[in-house]
Amino acid sequence: MSVRTSTPVGAPIWIDLATSDIARSQAFYGEVFGWTFESSGPEYGGYVTALKDGRPVAGLMSNDPQWNSPDGWTTYLHTTDAKATLAKAFAAGATTCGMDEPMPVPDKGVMGLLADTDGAFVGLWQPTGHRGFDLVNEHGAPVYFQWTGRDIAKAQAFYQEVFGWQIEVVSDTDEFRYRTALFDGEALLGMMDGSAFLPEGVPSNWSFYFGADDVDKSVQQILDNGGSVVRDAEDTPYGRLAAVADPTGAAFNLSSLQ
Structure with missing residues (x-):
């Protein structure tokens, strides 16, 4: 745990x-x-x-x-x-x-x-009395967070100024522009340039990943319990990932536990 x-x-x-x-x-x-x-x-x-x-x-x-x-x-x-x-x-x-x-x-x-x-x-x-989530990197607990938006340079400058983020550039090409923010040397969140794929009318946003012991099994449970699939499960360099939504349309992501 x-x-x-x-x-x-x-x-x-x-x-x-x-x-x-x-x-x-x-x-x-x-x-x-x-x-x-x-x-x-x-x-x-x-x-x-x-x-x-x-x-x-x-x-x-x-x-x-x-x-x-x-x-x-x-x-x-x-x-x-x-x-x-x-x-x-x-x-x-x-x-x-x-x-x-x-x-x-x-x-x-x-x-x-x-x-x-x-x-x-x-x-x-x-x-003060409530310190936030206690459990991380487990099934059903937060694993990773991500900002996705249209002006990554401006947003990066904002978060560095306001929150003092230490930024590491992962990729800086038109095809994939991504940064991570390091805290005590650990990448706890990422920033993705979504200017090429965010649909018109969809705002820049924050999202996160819940850990899943078995991503495909969790996707099926989500469907069986009235949820929906936004993006099918797929293997990536960062693990097996999927984008889903609960029965009232609130979106979140799943990540395999590495």
């Missing part, structure tokens, strides 16, 4: 799902990944924590129709000062997502939301 006790500043620390059907989502992810669930109660708006082997891996909350947003996952980056990071991000060209100021979550932490210079939506999490 890969238990994480701390998260580098600027690295992904938490993920949560805004869903129009919490009960259906719990049933789906419970079947596919073996998650169990704990409700935080009405004082936290019915927020649900998903657990794998008794350790937190993700959150679920109701997708408020007033948000006028499809069901989807949000990635949160670790900050030690959400207010200062938001101010720095806005000064560097980020835009608000309806939350100009960070929101304290009693006994848990402080959250913020922004859209980066390429329009990709991302969250901030300043932990």
